[in-house]
Amino acid sequence: KIVFVSGATGFIAKHIIGQLLETGEYKVIGSVRSQEKAELVQNLFSLDYDLSLLEFAIVPDISKVDAFDEAFIKYGREIEYVVHTASPLFFHAEKSIENEILIPAVNGVKSILSAIQLYGPNVKKFVFMSSFAACGTKEFDSVSRNFINEETWNSISWEESKESGYKAYYGGKTFSEKYCWHFVKENNPHFKVSTILPTYVFGRQKFEEDVKQKLNLSCEFINEIVHSKPNTIVDNNLCRSFIDVEDVGKTVLQCLKDNNLENQRLLLSNGRFTLQTIVNEINESFPQLRGKIAQPVYGIDEDKIKTMATLDNNKTKKLLGFQFKSFHACICDTVSQILATEKKM
Numbered sequence: 378k379i380v381f382v383s384g385a386t387g388f389i390a391k392h393i394i395g396q397l398l399e400t401g402e403y404k405v406i407g408s409v410r411s412q413e414k415a416e417l418v419q420n421l422f423s424l425d426y427d428l429s430l431l432e433f434a435i436v437p438d439i440s441k442v443d444a445f446d447e448a449f450i451k452y453g454r455e456i457e458y459v460v461h462t463a464s465p466l467f468f469h470a471e472k473s474i475e476n477e478i479l480i481p482a483v484n485g486v487k488s489i490l491s492a493i494q495l496y497g498p499n500v501k502k503f504v505f506m507s508s509f510a511a512c513g514t515k516e517f518d519s520v521s522r523n524f525i526n527e528e529t530w531n532s533i534s535w536e537e538s539k540e541s542g543y544k545a546y547y548g549g550k551t552f553s554e555k556y557c558w559h560f561v562k563e564n565n566p567h568f569k570v571s572t573i574l575p576t577y578v579f580g581r582q583k584f585e586e587d588v589k590q591k592l593n594l595s596c597e598f599i600n601e602i603v604h605s606k607p608n609t610i611v612d613n614n615l616c617r618s619f620i621d622v623e624d625v626g627k628t629v630l631q632c633l634k635d636n637n638l639e640n641q642r643l644l645l646s647n648g649r650f651t652l653q654t655i656v657n658e659i660n661e662s663f664p665q666l667r668g669k670i671a672q673p674v675y676g677i678d679e680d681k682i683k684t685m686a687t688l689d690n691n692k693t694k695k696l697l698g699f700q701f702k703s704f705h706a707c708i709c710d711t712v713s714q715i716l717a718t719e720k721k722m
């Protein structure tokens with residue numbers, strides 16, 4: 378069974394590809410922006426994986442409306458499953474927020490769905506990596522009377538999305554997921570769609586080689602705290618929800634198999650945290666860092682969490698039926714890999 382995974386250089390995608398290959402049931406075609414990147418990812422997988430099960434397609438720019446055509450003209454008839462993860466996950470644009478964040482997010486989905494429709498007659502399932510960002514703005518999430526579940530949509534407009542890089546990310550995820558469901562409604566396609574909406578994704582990098590001075594956007598929050606100073610005061614107002622990267626991968630694999638997950642939005646969260654919660658957890662779990670990094674303060678994170686919207690993803694938990702990794706396990710995985718790589722352990 379062949380799975381096409383877009384954005385194969387990504388933090389989450391590498392875990393998805395690893396989990397797919399580990400089953401022994403799937404062959405993966407990963408899309409990357411250049412031949413150079415294909416070789417880099419191939420080298421990472423070469424140690425522990427059977428490379429005959431991993432191929433790459435070069436898709437240089439997902440902003441183009443026909444971005445995925447060439448890859449699907451080549452491989453389309455063989456592909457049974459498509460997992461779309463490629464999307465800009467940064468908040469700073471060099472020239473244009475709209476061109477660098479919003480448009481690639483939306484056109485990426487448009488172009489991959491159109492390529493499947495035209496050249497992927499045997500595709501059975503399409504899994505789209507959306508985001509909690511598609512459920513509501515930061516402001517909406519920060520009001521305790523608000524309620525967020527699998528039915529909730531961010532009401533941000535295209536104009537508002539252009540106001541900052543952050544808003545563009547939220548808008549990009551919202552408009553791209555909306556497009557997905559619109560496409561299903563309008564075209565009644567030959568494949569089924571599921572969308573996955575992770576909150577902040579923490580956890581190990583798939584490969585030690587990926588543990589760089591700066592990590593991917595979500596894990597960088599933890600990395601910064603590991604490298605903080607004892608007098609650092611973190612922003613306790615930054616309050617989000619988390620999920621472990623391996624649980625995101627498991628959800629994708631389950632979407633390929635389980636027909637109950639078709640036509641569902643799966644909201645992945647295992648609870649709230651603030652930056653202070655991360656500081657406290659690292660101090661408790663890594664005694665060798667105590668006194669060297671930001672200091673624990675108890676209670677203020679719980680107080681902040683009480684001011685946030687209610688996030689109810691019970692429907693998703695029931696549908697998936699497995700226990701998400703705890704905050705403690707997520708943070709320990711992330712931090713121990715950083716420390717091991719820096720040979721501090």
Ligand code: NDP
Binds near residue numbers: 410
């Ligand atoms: P990464 O930044 O690690 O990966 C993003 C991937 O998208 C990379 O492969 C990147 O390619 C590719 N990409 C970005 N812009 C373009 C473009 N213009 N053209 C072609 N490819 C592009 O992010 P994650 O793995 O963390 O995120 C993967 C997905 O999950 C994204 O859709 C993100 O929105 C979603 N998500 C992530 C969360 C998190 O906390 N990490 C939370 C919720 C959702 P390259 O390496 O070449 O830049």
